Amino acid sequence: MSNAPLARLVEQGAALLLESSDSARLDAQVLLCHVLGKELSYLHTWPEKIIADEVFVHFIRLLERRQNGEPVAYITGIKEFWSLPLKVSPATLIPRPDTEVLVEQVLACHQQNKLNCLDLGTGTGAIALALASEQPGWQLDAVDFNIDAVALARENARQLKLERVKIYQSDWFKQVAKDKKFEVIVSNPPYIDGGDKHLSEGDVRFEPETALVAAENGLADIITIATGAKDYLADGGSLYFEHGFEQGLAVRKILTGLGYTDAKTTKDFAGNDRITQANWIINKLKN
Known part of the structure; x- marks a missing residue:
C-alpha cells in the first residue's frame, strides 16, 4: 500500500x-x-x-x-464553517453545518449596518466570526466559560483578521457589562439530555460533555439564557437559539412564557426544527 x-x-x-x-x-x-x-x-x-x-x-x-x-476535525485540528477555516480542539464542540442556519437567520432578519450582538457559549468562535465576516460594522461580543475555548476563539479571530470581535471568559452573562444592550443575542448552548443514547455514539463521544448536556431534558441552559437575556436585550431586540430537533415547541413555550413575542422555529438542512428566535419588546410591558 x-x-x-x-x-x-x-x-x-x-x-x-x-x-x-x-x-x-x-x-x-x-x-x-x-x-x-x-x-x-x-x-x-x-x-x-x-x-x-x-x-x-x-x-x-x-x-x-x-x-x-475520533472526529476528523480533531485529528486535523481544522473545521470549515461559513467558508472560514477554524481551528478546533477537544475543548470545544466541532462546528456543524446546521449552525449555519442560525447565521443565515440572523443575517436575513438584521440587515442594518451597525448593531451590537452577543454570542453566548462561543466555542471556536464560529457564529460570532461568521457574522463578523459578513457585517464589518457590527460590534460583536463572544463569551465562553471555558478559558481554553476563549483562547482558541481568539486565535481564530487573529487568523481570520476579525480581531474586532471582543472574546472573553464569562459564565453566560456574568462578565457581560451590566449596562450593555444588544440588538441580537445568539446561543448554541448545551441542549442534550444526559440520558440521550446519542452521547455514546459517533463523534460526540470525543466532544466536551459540558458543551453538550443540560438538565431539565436538555432545556436548563436555554431557560437560564432566555431569563437573563431580558436584562441585556435592547427594546425590540431578538434572541436566537440552536436546539435539539425535538425541542422547537418547548423552546417557543419557554420564550413566550417569559414574555417574548413572535417566537418562531426554523428548520435545518435535514428538515428538522433547529433554530428558534423571538423578540423582546420593552415598551409593551408599560402599556
Missing part, C-alpha cells in the same frame, strides 16, 4: 473506514491531504503520485485514529 498512487491510497483508506464512518471516502481524502499539506484538488490533479514512506506512515496513523471514532 505504501507504493500505491494517491488514488489507490484514497480507495484503500476509505475501505478501512467503512465500518467506522458514514463518510469514509471523504474522510480518507481529507486525512491524506492533511498529511500532504495540500488541498483536495491535489488528489484529482495528481492521482498517480507516489508519496514518501514517512508520509504514508503518518497517513496510516491518522486512519487508525479515525477507525477508533
Whole structure:
C-alpha cells in the first residue's frame, strides 16, 4: 500500500473506514491531504503520485485514529464553517453545518449596518466570526466559560483578521457589562439530555460533555439564557437559539412564557426544527 498512487491510497483508506464512518471516502481524502499539506484538488490533479514512506506512515496513523471514532476535525485540528477555516480542539464542540442556519437567520432578519450582538457559549468562535465576516460594522461580543475555548476563539479571530470581535471568559452573562444592550443575542448552548443514547455514539463521544448536556431534558441552559437575556436585550431586540430537533415547541413555550413575542422555529438542512428566535419588546410591558 505504501507504493500505491494517491488514488489507490484514497480507495484503500476509505475501505478501512467503512465500518467506522458514514463518510469514509471523504474522510480518507481529507486525512491524506492533511498529511500532504495540500488541498483536495491535489488528489484529482495528481492521482498517480507516489508519496514518501514517512508520509504514508503518518497517513496510516491518522486512519487508525479515525477507525477508533475520533472526529476528523480533531485529528486535523481544522473545521470549515461559513467558508472560514477554524481551528478546533477537544475543548470545544466541532462546528456543524446546521449552525449555519442560525447565521443565515440572523443575517436575513438584521440587515442594518451597525448593531451590537452577543454570542453566548462561543466555542471556536464560529457564529460570532461568521457574522463578523459578513457585517464589518457590527460590534460583536463572544463569551465562553471555558478559558481554553476563549483562547482558541481568539486565535481564530487573529487568523481570520476579525480581531474586532471582543472574546472573553464569562459564565453566560456574568462578565457581560451590566449596562450593555444588544440588538441580537445568539446561543448554541448545551441542549442534550444526559440520558440521550446519542452521547455514546459517533463523534460526540470525543466532544466536551459540558458543551453538550443540560438538565431539565436538555432545556436548563436555554431557560437560564432566555431569563437573563431580558436584562441585556435592547427594546425590540431578538434572541436566537440552536436546539435539539425535538425541542422547537418547548423552546417557543419557554420564550413566550417569559414574555417574548413572535417566537418562531426554523428548520435545518435535514428538515428538522433547529433554530428558534423571538423578540423582546420593552415598551409593551408599560402599556
